[in-house]
Amino acid sequence: MNTIPEEIKRELSPHEQLQWWGRPRQGLVLRRADSLAIPFSLLWCGFAIFGEYSALHASGAPGFFALWGIPFICIGLYMVFVRFLADARQRSNTYYAVSNKRIRTLQHP
Template sequence: MLDASHVIAQQLDAGESLLWSGQPRKGIVFRGPDIFMIPFSLMWGGFAIFFAVSVLFHVRDGGGGPGFVGLLFAIPFALIGLYMMFGRFIVEAIQRDHTCYGVTDHRVIIVTGLVDPQPAPDVALVTALVAALSPRKVKSLDLRTMSDISMTERSGGRGTITFGPQNPYQHFAGTGWPGMGFATPSFDMVEQVKSVYALIRDAQQKRWRQ
């Protein structure tokens, strides 16, 4: 299990002080856009799997050459359908589980793509695959130059802090769909978001006065 404070501490410069560290919410999460995406994924995935099974039975019953060609097309569609229905939730949960956030007296730090040294046996293969597709990245934003910081708070005090103008697809970020990541740097689904937001604003004001 990751220690966010240890991960962020490894990124600190000499004389830099860590004010806060944390991670996004753990586990499977359903977001607002899933109201529309889940029915669509069920229709797409259901059709893709039905098509793949139909072609498979055709080949089994002696369908011949055309049947094998159809199977080559059907398998990728079925895999995409399974990802849309189930896999994207697992991938997105693993990505959140390997993300750490930090606030220092100089900047905001976002570290993604981390891998546990000894992942649990039941998720080791999936974790390794996600890690291979999502290499480790470190992003830092200087408090002195940040001008647009917004906060969205939800029930239970959890929410998201966005650093910069929101892109048009921001509401689809975090849903696990390819190409729909957080283009705008964010602290996604953090606990006590109002307190973290206030801490960032306070650190930013102190940074401006330096």
């Protein structure tokens, strides 16, 4: 077994013996649910950007319509890009540990 990370050592009690430790898969991970989530997020983002563009360039549209689309664009960009980065970052800070007394999932910032 490799050297035990400090994040796990800090969590062990004095009489606890570590049996196994590991980490989740690192980097970009695509899941089965992404086969529907990716096309949906692209459509959402595309419609939000098109709607915002239309509101900004439509003659006589009130300024409220330009502001209304901004949250939808932000949500779309999160669904298309940021969620993958957030997931990879969360998994990079995650450890699994099995001791003779308990099973732990540790996440450190």
